[in-house]
Amino acid sequence: MGKSKENLLILLQEAQNKSGYLSQELMVELAKSLNVSLSDVYGVATFYSFLSAKPQARNVIRICKSVPCYLKNSQMIIETVGNKIGIKPGETTPDDKFSFQLTNCIGACDKAPAMMINHEVYGDLNPNKIAKILKSYL
Amino acid sequence: MDKIIVTINGTKVSGSEGMTILDAARENGIDIPTLCYRLELSPIGACRICVVEVESSRTLVGSCHTPITQGMVIHTHSPKVIETRKAIVELLLASHPDSCLVCDKANLCELRMIAADLEVGLPRFRLQKNYYPIEDVSPYIVRDLSKCVLCRRCVRACSEIAEQNVFGIAYRGFDSKVVVDFDQPIDQNVCQDCNVCIPFCPTGALSKPGRIGKEKEGKPLIITG
Numbered sequence: 043m044g045k046s047k048e049n050l051l052i053l054l055q056e057a058q059n060k061s062g063y064l065s066q067e068l069m070v071e072l073a074k075s076l077n078v079s080l081s082d083v084y085g086v087a088t089f090y091s092f093l094s095a096k097p098q099a100r101n102v103i104r105i106c107k108s109v110p111c112y113l114k115n116s117q118m119i120i121e122t123v124g125n126k127i128g129i130k131p132g133e134t135t136p137d138d139k140f141s142f143q144l145t146n147c148i149g150a151c152d153k154a155p156a157m158m159i160n161h162e163v164y165g166d167l168n169p170n171k172i173a174k175i176l177k178s179y180l
Numbered sequence: 181m182d183k184i185i186v187t188i189n190g191t192k193v194s195g196s197e198g199m200t201i202l203d204a205a206r207e208n209g210i211d212i213p214t215l216c217y218r219l220e221l222s223p224i225g226a227c228r229i230c231v232v233e234v235e236s237s238r239t240l241v242g243s244c245h246t247p248i249t250q251g252m253v254i255h256t257h258s259p260k261v262i263e264t265r266k267a268i269v270e271l272l273l274a275s276h277p278d279s280c281l282v283c284d285k286a287n288l289c290e291l292r293m294i295a296a297d298l299e300v301g302l303p304r305f306r307l308q309k310n311y312y313p314i315e316d317v318s319p320y321i322v323r324d325l326s327k328c329v330l331c332r333r334c335v336r337a338c339s340e341i342a343e344q345n346v347f348g349i350a351y352r353g354f355d356s357k358v359v360v361d362f363d364q365p366i367d368q369n370v371c372q373d374c375n376v377c378i379p380f381c382p383t384g385a386l387s388k389p390g391r392i393g394k395e396k397e398g399k400p401l402i403i404t405g
Contacts, residue, residue, distance in 0.1 A: 066362055069362070078345075079339075079345035079348060080348075080361045081346065081347055081348025081360055081361055084348060085359065088363075089350070089351065146352075
Protein backbone atom coordinates (compact mmCIF):
# COMPACT_ATOMS: atom_id res chain seq x y z
CA MET A 43 0.00 0.00 0.00
CA GLY A 44 1.36 3.40 -1.00
CA LYS A 45 2.32 5.99 1.56
CA SER A 46 0.27 8.86 0.19
CA LYS A 47 -2.42 10.38 2.35
CA GLU A 48 -5.21 9.47 -0.07
CA ASN A 49 -4.81 5.94 1.29
CA LEU A 50 -5.63 6.94 4.87
CA LEU A 51 -9.17 5.62 4.82
CA ILE A 52 -8.22 2.28 3.24
CA LEU A 53 -5.39 1.80 5.73
CA LEU A 54 -7.71 2.60 8.65
CA GLN A 55 -10.24 0.12 7.31
CA GLU A 56 -7.58 -2.59 6.98
CA ALA A 57 -6.41 -2.00 10.52
CA GLN A 58 -10.01 -2.05 11.76
CA ASN A 59 -10.62 -5.41 10.06
CA LYS A 60 -7.38 -6.84 11.38
CA SER A 61 -7.58 -5.83 15.04
CA GLY A 62 -11.22 -4.88 15.56
CA TYR A 63 -10.45 -1.30 16.52
CA LEU A 64 -7.97 1.51 15.91
CA SER A 65 -5.49 1.90 18.73
CA GLN A 66 -3.83 5.23 19.46
CA GLU A 67 -0.41 3.71 18.72
CA LEU A 68 -1.64 2.64 15.31
CA MET A 69 -3.05 6.09 14.54
CA VAL A 70 0.18 7.78 15.66
CA GLU A 71 2.19 5.50 13.39
CA LEU A 72 -0.19 6.03 10.47
CA ALA A 73 -0.10 9.81 10.89
CA LYS A 74 3.71 9.73 10.83
CA SER A 75 4.04 7.45 7.83
CA LEU A 76 1.44 9.32 5.74
CA ASN A 77 2.65 12.73 6.93
CA VAL A 78 -0.77 13.89 8.10
CA SER A 79 -1.64 15.35 11.49
CA LEU A 80 -2.87 13.19 14.31
CA SER A 81 -6.08 15.20 14.55
CA ASP A 82 -6.83 14.48 10.88
CA VAL A 83 -6.37 10.73 11.38
CA TYR A 84 -8.55 10.85 14.49
CA GLY A 85 -11.08 12.94 12.57
CA VAL A 86 -11.48 10.33 9.84
CA ALA A 87 -11.49 7.49 12.37
CA THR A 88 -14.34 9.05 14.36
CA PHE A 89 -16.38 10.23 11.35
CA TYR A 90 -17.20 6.77 10.06
CA SER A 91 -19.40 4.60 12.26
CA PHE A 92 -17.74 1.43 10.93
CA LEU A 93 -14.37 2.58 12.24
CA SER A 94 -13.85 2.45 15.97
CA ALA A 95 -11.30 4.22 18.14
CA LYS A 96 -12.30 2.08 21.14
CA PRO A 97 -11.84 -1.69 21.58
CA GLN A 98 -14.93 -3.65 20.52
CA ALA A 99 -16.57 -6.76 21.94
CA ARG A 100 -16.70 -10.04 20.03
CA ASN A 101 -20.07 -9.17 18.49
CA VAL A 102 -20.84 -5.65 17.32
CA ILE A 103 -24.52 -4.77 17.07
CA ARG A 104 -25.22 -1.79 14.83
CA ILE A 105 -28.70 -0.32 14.60
CA CYS A 106 -29.49 2.11 11.82
CA LYS A 107 -30.40 5.61 13.05
CA SER A 108 -31.21 7.07 9.63
CA VAL A 109 -34.63 8.40 8.66
CA PRO A 110 -36.25 5.38 6.90
CA CYS A 111 -35.54 3.13 9.88
CA TYR A 112 -36.64 5.88 12.25
CA LEU A 113 -39.99 6.09 10.46
CA LYS A 114 -40.34 2.32 10.86
CA ASN A 115 -39.88 2.68 14.62
CA SER A 116 -36.16 2.00 15.02
CA GLN A 117 -36.50 3.55 18.47
CA MET A 118 -38.37 0.42 19.55
CA ILE A 119 -35.54 -1.77 18.18
CA ILE A 120 -32.93 0.30 19.99
CA GLU A 121 -34.84 -0.04 23.27
CA THR A 122 -35.46 -3.77 22.82
CA VAL A 123 -31.82 -4.56 22.11
CA GLY A 124 -30.73 -2.28 24.95
CA ASN A 125 -33.02 -4.04 27.42
CA LYS A 126 -32.02 -7.52 26.23
CA ILE A 127 -28.28 -7.02 26.63
CA GLY A 128 -28.49 -4.42 29.40
CA ILE A 129 -26.43 -1.61 27.86
CA LYS A 130 -27.02 1.66 26.04
CA PRO A 131 -25.77 2.61 22.57
CA GLY A 132 -22.04 3.33 22.64
CA GLU A 133 -21.39 0.80 25.40
CA THR A 134 -19.95 -2.72 25.65
CA THR A 135 -21.25 -5.49 27.91
CA PRO A 136 -18.95 -6.33 30.87
CA ASP A 137 -18.54 -9.91 29.59
CA ASP A 138 -17.22 -8.53 26.26
CA LYS A 139 -19.92 -10.36 24.28
CA PHE A 140 -21.67 -7.39 22.70
CA SER A 141 -20.84 -3.85 21.69
CA PHE A 142 -23.86 -1.74 20.86
CA GLN A 143 -23.73 1.18 18.42
CA LEU A 144 -26.01 3.37 16.36
CA THR A 145 -24.88 3.70 12.79
CA ASN A 146 -25.74 5.70 9.70
CA CYS A 147 -27.66 4.07 6.84
CA ILE A 148 -26.65 0.46 6.21
CA GLY A 149 -28.46 0.25 2.87
CA ALA A 150 -31.27 -1.95 4.10
CA CYS A 151 -34.06 0.64 3.90
CA ASP A 152 -36.29 -1.88 2.08
CA LYS A 153 -36.21 -4.02 5.25
CA ALA A 154 -36.41 -1.20 7.76
CA PRO A 155 -36.07 -1.21 10.72
CA ALA A 156 -32.74 -2.96 10.30
CA MET A 157 -29.63 -3.80 12.26
CA MET A 158 -26.30 -5.48 11.67
CA ILE A 159 -24.50 -7.92 13.90
CA ASN A 160 -20.91 -8.18 12.77
CA HIS A 161 -21.29 -8.56 8.97
CA GLU A 162 -24.83 -9.98 9.00
CA VAL A 163 -27.82 -7.74 8.17
CA TYR A 164 -31.17 -8.37 9.87
CA GLY A 165 -34.30 -6.58 8.62
CA ASP A 166 -38.04 -6.22 9.30
CA LEU A 167 -37.25 -6.41 12.99
CA ASN A 168 -39.69 -6.80 15.87
CA PRO A 169 -39.06 -7.68 19.53
CA ASN A 170 -39.67 -11.44 19.00
CA LYS A 171 -37.32 -11.61 16.08
CA ILE A 172 -34.65 -9.71 18.00
CA ALA A 173 -34.84 -12.14 20.92
CA LYS A 174 -34.30 -15.07 18.55
CA ILE A 175 -31.44 -13.39 16.72
CA LEU A 176 -29.65 -12.40 19.92
CA LYS A 177 -30.01 -15.92 21.30
CA SER A 178 -28.03 -17.29 18.35
CA TYR A 179 -25.07 -15.14 19.40
CA LEU A 180 -25.05 -16.18 23.06
CA MET B 181 -7.71 36.47 -21.60
CA ASP B 182 -11.43 36.70 -22.33
CA LYS B 183 -13.61 38.71 -20.01
CA ILE B 184 -16.43 36.86 -18.34
CA ILE B 185 -19.68 38.82 -18.41
CA VAL B 186 -22.19 38.06 -15.64
CA THR B 187 -25.37 39.76 -14.51
CA ILE B 188 -25.55 40.61 -10.81
CA ASN B 189 -28.88 41.95 -9.55
CA GLY B 190 -29.81 43.06 -13.08
CA THR B 191 -26.55 44.85 -13.88
CA LYS B 192 -24.04 43.43 -16.34
CA VAL B 193 -20.53 43.32 -14.90
CA SER B 194 -17.32 41.83 -16.24
CA GLY B 195 -14.83 39.67 -14.42
CA SER B 196 -11.89 37.46 -15.26
CA GLU B 197 -11.43 33.72 -15.19
CA GLY B 198 -10.97 32.22 -11.73
CA MET B 199 -13.01 34.90 -9.97
CA THR B 200 -15.70 33.73 -7.58
CA ILE B 201 -19.19 35.22 -7.42
CA LEU B 202 -18.17 36.87 -4.15
CA ASP B 203 -15.08 38.46 -5.77
CA ALA B 204 -17.19 39.83 -8.62
CA ALA B 205 -19.86 41.15 -6.28
CA ARG B 206 -17.41 42.84 -3.92
CA GLU B 207 -15.52 44.39 -6.85
CA ASN B 208 -18.80 46.02 -7.84
CA GLY B 209 -19.69 47.24 -4.38
CA ILE B 210 -22.27 44.57 -3.59
CA ASP B 211 -22.06 43.35 -0.04
CA ILE B 212 -22.62 39.63 0.52
CA PRO B 213 -22.28 38.60 4.17
CA THR B 214 -19.70 35.89 4.92
CA LEU B 215 -18.65 33.99 8.00
CA CYS B 216 -16.32 31.09 7.21
CA TYR B 217 -14.77 32.97 4.28
CA ARG B 218 -11.55 34.89 4.80
CA LEU B 219 -9.42 36.36 2.04
CA GLU B 220 -6.24 34.87 3.53
CA LEU B 221 -7.67 31.36 3.70
CA SER B 222 -8.85 28.89 1.09
CA PRO B 223 -12.63 29.11 0.58
CA ILE B 224 -14.49 26.02 1.77
CA GLY B 225 -18.16 27.04 1.76
CA ALA B 226 -18.82 25.60 5.21
CA CYS B 227 -21.18 28.16 6.77
CA ARG B 228 -23.50 28.81 3.77
CA ILE B 229 -24.17 32.40 4.81
CA CYS B 230 -22.84 33.73 1.50
CA VAL B 231 -25.37 31.79 -0.59
CA VAL B 232 -26.80 33.50 -3.68
CA GLU B 233 -29.35 32.58 -6.30
CA VAL B 234 -27.99 31.63 -9.73
CA GLU B 235 -30.62 31.31 -12.46
CA SER B 236 -30.85 27.76 -13.86
CA SER B 237 -29.11 26.38 -10.79
CA ARG B 238 -31.29 23.95 -8.86
CA THR B 239 -30.04 25.11 -5.48
CA LEU B 240 -28.59 28.27 -4.02
CA VAL B 241 -24.81 28.30 -4.35
CA GLY B 242 -22.08 29.43 -1.99
CA SER B 243 -20.70 32.59 -3.56
CA CYS B 244 -17.30 32.39 -1.82
CA HIS B 245 -16.30 29.21 -3.62
CA THR B 246 -18.34 29.22 -6.86
CA PRO B 247 -16.41 30.56 -9.87
CA ILE B 248 -18.23 32.88 -12.27
CA THR B 249 -19.05 31.51 -15.70
CA GLN B 250 -19.99 33.28 -18.93
CA GLY B 251 -23.56 34.59 -18.91
CA MET B 252 -24.31 33.70 -15.28
CA VAL B 253 -27.36 35.52 -13.88
CA ILE B 254 -26.94 36.09 -10.14
CA HIS B 255 -29.25 37.50 -7.47
CA THR B 256 -27.48 38.32 -4.23
CA HIS B 257 -30.38 39.76 -2.26
CA SER B 258 -33.57 38.18 -3.64
CA PRO B 259 -36.31 37.33 -1.11
CA LYS B 260 -35.40 33.63 -1.34
CA VAL B 261 -31.74 34.39 -0.60
CA ILE B 262 -32.52 36.67 2.35
CA GLU B 263 -34.94 34.17 3.84
CA THR B 264 -32.41 31.34 3.50
CA ARG B 265 -29.57 33.40 4.94
CA LYS B 266 -31.70 34.35 7.93
CA ALA B 267 -32.63 30.72 8.55
CA ILE B 268 -28.97 29.68 8.37
CA VAL B 269 -27.99 32.31 10.94
CA GLU B 270 -30.90 31.27 13.15
CA LEU B 271 -29.74 27.66 13.01
CA LEU B 272 -26.18 28.68 13.87
CA LEU B 273 -27.52 30.67 16.82
CA ALA B 274 -29.77 27.79 17.85
CA SER B 275 -26.77 25.64 18.74
CA HIS B 276 -24.78 28.56 20.13
CA PRO B 277 -24.97 29.22 23.89
CA ASP B 278 -27.08 32.16 25.08
CA SER B 279 -24.15 33.57 27.02
CA CYS B 280 -23.51 36.74 24.97
CA LEU B 281 -24.20 38.84 28.06
CA VAL B 282 -21.12 37.45 29.78
CA CYS B 283 -19.03 36.77 26.67
CA ASP B 284 -15.97 39.01 26.21
CA LYS B 285 -16.30 38.77 22.46
CA ALA B 286 -20.03 39.64 22.32
CA ASN B 287 -19.63 43.14 20.87
CA LEU B 288 -17.06 42.00 18.31
CA CYS B 289 -18.68 38.66 17.52
CA GLU B 290 -19.10 38.13 13.78
CA LEU B 291 -22.01 35.75 14.27
CA ARG B 292 -23.80 38.38 16.33
CA MET B 293 -22.93 41.08 13.79
CA ILE B 294 -24.44 39.05 10.95
CA ALA B 295 -27.50 38.26 13.08
CA ALA B 296 -27.93 41.97 13.84
CA ASP B 297 -27.46 42.95 10.17
CA LEU B 298 -30.02 40.40 8.99
CA GLU B 299 -32.42 41.24 11.81
CA VAL B 300 -33.11 37.60 12.59
CA GLY B 301 -35.13 38.45 15.71
CA LEU B 302 -35.82 36.21 18.65
CA PRO B 303 -34.79 32.52 18.60
CA ARG B 304 -37.25 30.32 16.70
CA PHE B 305 -35.49 26.98 17.14
CA ARG B 306 -34.89 25.29 20.46
CA LEU B 307 -32.08 22.79 20.18
CA GLN B 308 -30.18 20.72 22.67
CA LYS B 309 -26.87 22.57 22.85
CA ASN B 310 -23.49 20.89 23.02
CA TYR B 311 -21.61 22.09 26.07
CA TYR B 312 -17.91 21.34 26.39
CA PRO B 313 -15.57 22.11 29.28
CA ILE B 314 -13.46 25.22 28.72
CA GLU B 315 -9.89 24.29 27.79
CA ASP B 316 -7.61 26.66 29.67
CA VAL B 317 -4.52 24.57 30.41
CA SER B 318 -2.40 26.33 27.81
CA PRO B 319 -0.77 29.66 28.76
CA TYR B 320 -1.31 30.87 25.17
CA ILE B 321 -4.85 30.00 24.20
CA VAL B 322 -8.23 29.33 25.79
CA ARG B 323 -10.77 27.26 23.88
CA ASP B 324 -14.48 27.36 24.73
CA LEU B 325 -15.89 24.95 22.18
CA SER B 326 -19.48 25.48 23.27
CA LYS B 327 -19.21 28.75 21.34
CA CYS B 328 -17.64 27.18 18.24
CA VAL B 329 -19.68 27.48 15.03
CA LEU B 330 -17.47 25.03 13.08
CA CYS B 331 -16.42 27.62 10.49
CA ARG B 332 -13.01 25.92 10.37
CA ARG B 333 -11.18 29.23 10.21
CA CYS B 334 -8.81 28.19 13.02
CA VAL B 335 -8.24 24.85 11.32
CA ARG B 336 -7.27 26.54 8.06
CA ALA B 337 -5.28 29.36 9.69
CA CYS B 338 -3.24 26.79 11.61
CA SER B 339 -2.50 24.66 8.57
CA GLU B 340 -2.31 27.29 5.83
CA ILE B 341 -0.69 30.24 7.62
CA ALA B 342 1.05 28.82 10.69
CA GLU B 343 1.69 25.52 8.81
CA GLN B 344 1.18 23.54 12.00
CA ASN B 345 -1.94 21.39 11.51
CA VAL B 346 -2.79 21.34 15.20
CA PHE B 347 -6.54 21.28 14.65
CA GLY B 348 -8.76 18.77 12.90
CA ILE B 349 -12.49 18.08 12.72
CA ALA B 350 -13.65 14.89 14.43
CA TYR B 351 -16.95 13.08 14.97
CA ARG B 352 -20.00 13.65 12.83
CA GLY B 353 -23.19 15.67 12.51
CA PHE B 354 -24.24 17.43 15.72
CA ASP B 355 -21.24 15.90 17.49
CA SER B 356 -18.71 17.49 15.10
CA LYS B 357 -15.95 19.25 16.96
CA VAL B 358 -12.61 20.93 16.33
CA VAL B 359 -10.15 18.62 18.05
CA VAL B 360 -6.47 18.48 18.91
CA ASP B 361 -4.81 15.07 18.47
CA PHE B 362 -7.08 12.47 20.10
CA ASP B 363 -9.55 15.12 21.28
CA GLN B 364 -7.28 16.34 24.06
CA PRO B 365 -7.39 19.79 25.66
CA ILE B 366 -4.97 22.05 23.81
CA ASP B 367 -1.73 22.48 25.80
CA GLN B 368 1.72 23.93 25.27
CA ASN B 369 3.11 20.64 23.99
CA VAL B 370 1.05 20.80 20.81
CA CYS B 371 0.61 24.55 20.40
CA GLN B 372 3.20 27.28 20.93
CA ASP B 373 2.61 30.99 21.29
CA CYS B 374 2.08 31.79 17.59
CA ASN B 375 -1.29 33.52 18.07
CA VAL B 376 -2.26 33.02 14.42
CA CYS B 377 -5.62 31.33 14.92
CA ILE B 378 -7.11 33.43 17.74
CA PRO B 379 -7.90 36.57 15.67
CA PHE B 380 -9.48 34.31 13.05
CA CYS B 381 -12.16 33.03 15.41
CA PRO B 382 -15.46 34.79 14.60
CA THR B 383 -16.95 34.03 18.03
CA GLY B 384 -15.62 33.78 21.56
CA ALA B 385 -14.51 30.16 21.10
CA LEU B 386 -10.83 31.08 20.93
CA SER B 387 -9.31 33.73 23.15
CA LYS B 388 -6.13 34.74 24.89
CA PRO B 389 -5.97 33.82 28.58
CA GLY B 390 -6.32 36.30 31.40
CA ARG B 391 -8.97 38.83 30.52
CA ILE B 392 -10.92 38.58 33.73
CA GLY B 393 -12.19 41.93 35.01
CA LYS B 394 -11.44 43.84 31.82
CA GLU B 395 -14.09 45.89 30.09
CA LYS B 396 -15.74 44.40 27.02
CA GLU B 397 -14.43 45.74 23.73
CA GLY B 398 -16.69 47.34 21.12
CA LYS B 399 -20.24 48.66 21.16
CA PRO B 400 -23.23 46.46 22.03
CA LEU B 401 -24.79 44.67 19.03
CA ILE B 402 -28.58 44.62 19.18
CA ILE B 403 -30.40 41.93 17.23
CA THR B 404 -33.78 43.28 16.08
CA GLY B 405 -36.33 41.90 13.66
